[in-house]
Amino acid sequence: MKAVQYQKFGGPEVLEVVDVPDPKMFSDLVLVRIEAAALNPADLGFQSGAPDALVDSLFPVTPGWDLAGVIEQVGVATTGFRPGDEVIGFVRDKAMHYGTYAEKISAEPRQLARKPRNLSWAQAAGLPVAGLTAYQAIVHSLEVTAGDTVLVHGASGGVGHLAVQIAIARGARVIGTGSEASQEFIASLGATPVRYGDELVGQVRKIAPDGIDAILDTAGRGSLSTTHAIAALGARVASITLSAAEYPGTIDVFLHLDGDDLTRLVELAEEGKLTVHVDRIFPLDQAAQAQQLLAGGHARGKIILENRMEV
Template sequence: MRAAVLTEYNAPLQIREVPDPRPGPGDVLVRVMASGVNPLDIKIHRGEAAHAKMAPPAILGIDMAGVVEAVGPQVDEFQVGDEVFGMTGGVGGVAGSLAELAAVDARLIARKPRTLSMPQAAALPLGFITSWEGLVDRAGVAEGHRVLIHGGAGGVGYLAVQLALARGAQVFATGSPSSQEVIRQTGATAIDYTSTDVDQYVDRYTGGEGFDIVVDNVGGATLDASFAAVKRYTGRVLSALGWGTHSLAPLSFRGASYSGVFTLMPLLTGAHREHHGHILAHAAALAGDGALVPRLDSRSFALEDANSAHTVVENGTATGKVTVLPQL
C-alpha cells in the first residue's frame, strides 16, 4: 500500500510503498477513505509531542474513516463492508491513517453515521472524544447548566458546543471577532474575548455567579481565565491543555474543581479502549439526529498532498477541519 511516512522530525512526509498491514486478534483492516488532520499531528510531525511517543519512521494520522476490508480473530461486532470511524493510531508507536490501509483495534471504532460523508466522519473522533470525556464523563453536563467553552470555533470547541447544547445546556463560547458568526450558527452565545474581559462576561451572563462548567481548549492564560469564570463551590473547569504552570488560587478561592482530560491515554496504555468506541457510537447517534455536524475546510487533499494539508493546519489558514483522502 501507499503511505505518507515520517522519516525524520520536521522534514516533509515521504510517499512510500509499504507492506499491507494484517489484522491481529481483536483488529479489523480498514481501507482508509479519509484521514483527519489535527494540530497534534503537526506537533508530532515537528517532534514536539514527546507524550505521543511516535518515533520515525512512522505513519501519522490519528483520526480516520473508512470501510472494513477484513476482520481479525475475536471480532464479532464488525464485518467486511461496514463503514467505520475512529481515533485509531498515529500515537504510541501505532501506525496511523495517512495510508491506504490501517489495521485498527476494533474497540476504538464505531459505525459511521449515514448522515455524514467520510471526510465529515474523519473530522469527529479526537475532538468529540475529548469533549465527551470532559463534559460528560467529568462534569456530567445536563439541562440547566450554564457552560462556557473557550475556543468555540476551533476543532474541539466547535464539537463541544454542539455536545453541550444537545444535552440541554445553555452554552456560551469565546472566540475572535472573525469567529463570532461561526459560533452563533451553532446556537451558542458568542463572546468576543478581545473586547470583553472575564469579569464583564461573568457579570453579563451569570449575574456574577460564574459558569457551572468552563471548558478550556486553548491553554495558557485562557486556563487561568477559566479559574476566574467558574461558579463558586459547584463549578468545574475542564482542560485538555493544562500542561503549564498555573496558580490555583483563583480556583481555590471559588471552592471549585479542576479536571484534566488526556484523550490519548487508551491509545498509549491499551486500557479502556472500548470506552472510545462507545463514545463514538454516541457521536454517530447525535449526527444521525442532526445534532452534530463537523465544520470542514473546503479543500480536498490526496495522500500525495499530505504535506500541504499539514501546512494549512500549521499556518492556521484552515476554515474548518482538514482531511486527507488516501483513495484520491
C-alpha cells in the same frame, strides 16, 4: 499502497508520500480501506519529537489517529464487523509507527464504530478524536447537565465546536469564545459568541450575571486567566491544553478510547444533535500543506485528508 510518512522529527516539511506494503493482519484484526482521515494538533506534537521521552517513535512513522472507511477484510477470530461495513475509528498504538495518513490500516475492532449514516466521509473522519475529547470533557470531567451555563474557550476549533454542540444537547446554555471572524460560526452552533481580548470578561458578565457553572478550555494561551472574574461559586473547570496551573482545581482532560463514548457520538450525529464542520479537504499527497494550515491555528472545525492523489 500509498502512505504519508516521516523519517525524522520535524514540521510539515518532513512528510513524504511513499509506496509501502499493505498492512498485515493478525486473526483478531480488521483491514480498513481509509476513505478519509482527520488531522489533529497531536499529529504536529508527536511529529515534532516533543513527547519522545514518553512515547516511542519507530521510524518511519505514518501519522494520524482518525479515520472513516470501509472494512475490506476481517480476521478469522474477529466478531462484530464484516467486509463492506462502513466505520469510523480512533486507531492509536502504544508506539508511533502505523497511522491513518494512508490508504489502508489494520485495526482492532474495539477501536472502531459504525459510521454515522448522515455524515459524509470527511465529516465522519473528523469525529473520533475531537469528538471523544469533547465528549469526555463535557460529560465525564465537567458533568454538564440541563440548566448549566457553560463557557467553551476556542469554540470554533476542532474540539471546541463539538464541545459546544454536546453541551447544548445536554440542555446547557453555552457561551463560546473566539476571534472576531469566528463569531458568526460560533452563533451557528447554537452558542452565544464572545470575542477574545480585554472585553471578554465584560461580555460574559453581561450574558451570565450569575456566573459560569462550567468552563472548558480548548484554546490555551492564557484562556483561563479570566476564570476568577466570570466563574460562579463552585464552578467546574477543565482544560485539554494542560493549562491546569492557570486556575486551581482545573481538571486536565486526557483523551482515551471508550467504545461506549464513541457509539454515543454516532448516535448524537444521527439524532441531528452533532455535526462536524470541515474547514478544508486535501488529497493525501498534500498532507504537508494540510499540516501547515493546521499549524496556523485558524481553522474552523476539522482539516481532512481524502484517500486520493492530486493529479
